[in-house]
Amino acid sequence: xxxxxxxxxxxVGGKEILKGFNLSVNEGEIHAIMGPNGTGKSTxxxxxxxxxxxxxxxxxxxxxxxxxxxxxxxxxxxxGIFLSxxxxxxxxxxxxxxxxxxxxxxKREYQGLPNMPMPEFIKMMKEKxxxxxxxxxxxxxxxxxxxxxxxxxKNEIFQMAxxxxxxxxxxxxxxxxxxxxxxxxxxxVNQLHRDDNAFIVITHYQRxxxxxxxxxxxxxxxxxxxxxxxxxxxxxxxEKGYEWIKDTIL
Amino acid sequence: MDSNPNENIIExxxxxxxxxxxxxxxxxxxxxxxxxxxxxxLISAKKEEPEWLLEFRLKAYRHWLTIKQPTWAHxxxxxxxxxxxxxxxxxxxxxxxxSLDEVDPELLDTFNKLGISLDEQKRLSGVAVxxxxxxxxxxxxxxxxxxxxxxxxxxxxxxxxxxPDLVKKxxxxxxxxxxxxxxxxxxxxxxxxSFCYIPKGVRCPLELSTxxxxxxxxxxxxxxxxxxxxxxxxxxxxxxxxxxxxxxxxLHAAIVEIIAETDAEVKYSTVQNWYPxxxxxxxxxYNFVTKRGICRGDRSKISWxxxxxxxxxxxxxxxxxxxxxxxxxxxxxxxxxxxxxQADTGTKMIHLGKNSRSTIISKGISxxxxxxSYRGLVRIAPNASNCRxxxxxxxxxxxxxxxxxTWPYIQCNNDTAILEHEATTSKISxxxxxxxxxxxxxxxxxxxxxxxxxxxxxxxxxxxxxxxEAQKLLSITLEGSVG
Numbered sequence: 001x002x003x004x005x006x007x008x009x010x011x012v013g014g015k016e017i018l019k020g021f022n023l024s025v026n027e028g029e030i031h032a033i034m035g036p037n038g039t040g041k042s043t044x045x046x047x048x049x050x051x052x053x054x055x056x057x058x059x060x061x062x063x064x065x066x067x068x069x070x071x072x073x074x075x076x077x078x079x080g081i082f083l084s085x086x087x088x089x090x091x092x093x094x095x096x097x098x099x100x101x102x103x104x105x106x107k108r109e110y111q112g113l114p115n116m117p118m119p120e121f122i123k124m125m126k127e128k129x130x131x132x133x134x135x136x137x138x139x140x141x142x143x144x145x146x147x148x149x150x151x152x153x154k155n156e157i158f159q160m161a162x163x164x165x166x167x168x169x170x171x172x173x174x175x176x177x178x179x180x181x182x183x184x185x186x187x188x189v190n191q192l193h194r195d196d197n198a199f200i201v202i203t204h205y206q207r208x209x210x211x212x213x214x215x216x217x218x219x220x221x222x223x224x225x226x227x228x229x230x231x232x233x234x235x236x237x238x239e240k241g242y243e244w245i246k247d248t249i250l
Numbered sequence: 251m252d253s254n255p256n257e258n259i260i261e262x263x264x265x266x267x268x269x270x271x272x273x274x275x276x277x278x279x280x281x282x283x284x285x286x287x288x289x290x291x292l293i294s295a296k297k298e299e300p301e302w303l304l305e306f307r308l309k310a311y312r313h314w315l316t317i318k319q320p321t322w323a324h325x326x327x328x329x330x331x332x333x334x335x336x337x338x339x340x341x342x343x344x345x346x347x348x349s350l351d352e353v354d355p356e357l358l359d360t361f362n363k364l365g366i367s368l369d370e371q372k373r374l375s376g377v378a379v380x381x382x383x384x385x386x387x388x389x390x391x392x393x394x395x396x397x398x399x400x401x402x403x404x405x406x407x408x409x410x411x412x413x414p415d416l417v418k419k420x421x422x423x424x425x426x427x428x429x430x431x432x433x434x435x436x437x438x439x440x441x442x443x444s445f446c447y448i449p450k451g452v453r454c455p456l457e458l459s460t461x462x463x464x465x466x467x468x469x470x471x472x473x474x475x476x477x478x479x480x481x482x483x484x485x486x487x488x489x490x491x492x493x494x495x496x497x498x499x500x501l502h503a504a505i506v507e508i509i510a511e512t513d514a515e516v517k518y519s520t521v522q523n524w525y526p527x528x529x530x531x532x533x534x535x536y537n538f539v540t541k542r543g544i545c546r547g548d549r550s551k552i553s554w555x556x557x558x559x560x561x562x563x564x565x566x567x568x569x570x571x572x573x574x575x576x577x578x579x580x581x582x583x584x585x586x587x588x589x590x591x592q593a594d595t596g597t598k599m600i601h602l603g604k605n606s607r608s609t610i611i612s613k614g615i616s617x618x619x620x621x622x623s624y625r626g627l628v629r630i631a632p633n634a635s636n637c638r639x640x641x642x643x644x645x646x647x648x649x650x651x652x653x654x655x656t657w658p659y660i661q662c663n664n665d666t667a668i669l670e671h672e673a674t675t676s677k678i679s680x681x682x683x684x685x686x687x688x689x690x691x692x693x694x695x696x697x698x699x700x701x702x703x704x705x706x707x708x709x710x711x712x713x714x715x716x717x718x719e720a721q722k723l724l725s726i727t728l729e730g731s732v733g
Binding site: 049050051052072073074077078082083085088089090091092093094098099102103106107110142159163 | 679680681682684685686687688689690691692693695699700702703704705706707
């Protein structure tokens with residue numbers, strides 16, 4: 001088992017958002033998590049990655065056989081957990097190249113490796129940005145500053161490609177994307193998908209799942225998974241709407 | 251080119267103390283404590299100065315006696331006992347030094363620790379160095395290369411002896427001894443510094459650099475730098491400073507004067523890293539500096555770039571008088587304060603010439619319990635038509651116990667001027683830190699990355715070898731500032 005969440009309860013500002021969330025992810029799998037607004041999807045991503053202010057009151061999170069709940073956010077990232085942000089953050093004055101170099105070398109330091117030699121790094125940058133159809137010019141721009149919505153999301157996938165995580169969480173990566181950008185982002189994910197890594201795709205809509213085909217679809221409601229199935233569940237959900245879920249569980 | 255500021259920082263991150271805080275055990279020649287006309291005569295005699303210079307000093311001293319230390323800055327300055335300071339301290343054994351072999355090995359060791367090798371290595375990086383220890387200039391490298399171009403670059407005392415007419419012609423013309431309290435003090439007691447003269451049409455082939463070091467205890471450092479660029483000349487000049495870690499405060503009051511004639515260009519860069527005091531605000535250098543340049547000839551250009559990370563108190567306004575027509579002046583500043591440091595720094599742009607242009611980019615970063623102020627003046631004279639100024643003053647706050655203040659003054663006496671002023675105040679956001687964390691970058695490194703990004707517009711203006719140093723310094727200065 002690559003990743004496992006057991007009976008997770010998470011409170012934000014004293015209010016319980018996740019109420020007994022369970023999930024098991026094996027290597028090579030793609031899981032989609034769907035659900036209406038305010039059901040705790042982004043809270044789940046924040047809790048897994050260790051964001052401040054998300055208090056775990058009960059439950060466990062295991063990754064590669066380690067309980068990661070006491071780990072700092074940076075250590076969790078360096079262990080191989082990546083979050084593609086719903087709203088990527090701007091860092092003025094810091095070029096993507098500098099940012100990525102710092103991130104990659106932080107990970108290598110964590111693994112006890114020396115810094116990546118510059119030529120190797122440059123070569124890697126070129127390869128990975130081609131994967132998400134980013135022009136070389138983007139690399140000298142400051143992280144997310146003045147990026148369009150599509151560029152920001154492509155940049156997230158590019159970073160994911162650079163850091164080669166074993167578990168990638170895509171939080172509403174399809175929001176704000178036109179159909180071309182959506183296809184590019186999905187292509188990137190599909191190329192990165194291997195037997196030894198896994199993806200958790202958080203989305204509102206099934207249209208992303210036309211491009212990234214999940215092995216499992218989970219429907220979240222009120223802080224927990226209420227229904228799981230294969231990709232056909234996403235289609236059924238699209239057809240019948242979230243009201244249908246409410247009706248089935250009540 | 252994009253260099254990675256964090257690469258070299260990692261090993262430094264664990265080193266939280268001021269790393270230049272060592273003291274060198276060198277025999278030092280002191281004047282007695284205190285200030286009076288006899289002391290000034292002693293300093294002048296020690297340096298075998300001509301009569302006119304002694305007169306200059308005495309006039310400055312007598313003026314100084316009539317004025318009070320200024321109180322207008324946003325600084326809490328403990329009372330300074332000017333009679334409790336030694337105004338002259340020089341490493342002994344200072345004879346005519348012709349080669350490195352003659353320099354005190356302890357002194358060489360000090361400069362090696364500081365990362366300044368005075369030997370030929372510097373040729374590779376194209377930097378000529380004048381090193382000033384306490385009050386005396388120790389060694390100037392590359393005299394030969396420079397003299398081939400007719401460039402004079404030597405210690406101030408040396409220049410007084412070799413080129414008295416040049417020094418006399420320019421000394422005090424940009425910063426008169428009547429300018430302010432600290433300028434008067436410096437003019438009375440300055441002991442050394444650097445003199446730089448670039449003849450007509452010469453583009454200085456090396457970066458010139460002065461390194462200032464306070465070593466002896468209870469000593470003030472009062473150096474004086476004078477840079478003259480004749481018609482069409484160009485020079486890039488760098489200044490670095492460090493001091494030992496001591497519990498008592500030490501006074502530093504310097505003057506820098508720059509004269510740029512027609513079509514000349516002078517770039518002046520400073521990385522100021524005097525000892526800032528400890529975490530509780532004990533010790534540290536009081537840094538009261540008057541720096542001013544004059545774009546005297548048409549189309550001349552002066553640019554100040556400063557990275558201020560050290561000193562317990564900084565009072566410093568590198569300024570430009572744009573006297574000629576079509577002149578250009580720039581001021582790029584990063585001022586970082588942490589713990590109990592206080593900085594009141596900025597610039598004055600005085601537009602006298604037509605079509606003159608000035609740019610001010612100031613980035614203040616405050617952390618801990620520090621106070622960080624920008625104070626700037628843009629003045630357009632009545633006859634100065636079609637002038638332009640762009641000012642940008644940004645403040646970045648780390649934590650909620652520090653203060654950032656901005657006092658921009660604009661005096662516009664000509665309707666054709668175009669003046670722009672932008673200002674922002676921001677904090678490093680939780681979102682930015684978490685974004686970096688999620689990419690595996692820990693918070694300490696993330697702050698270094700974000701702060702260096704914030705200061706990038708200024709750091710980019712520094713010469714290469716200084717920029718790398720400055721990037722490291724910014725991160726180190728802010729270590730432990732967010733917890």
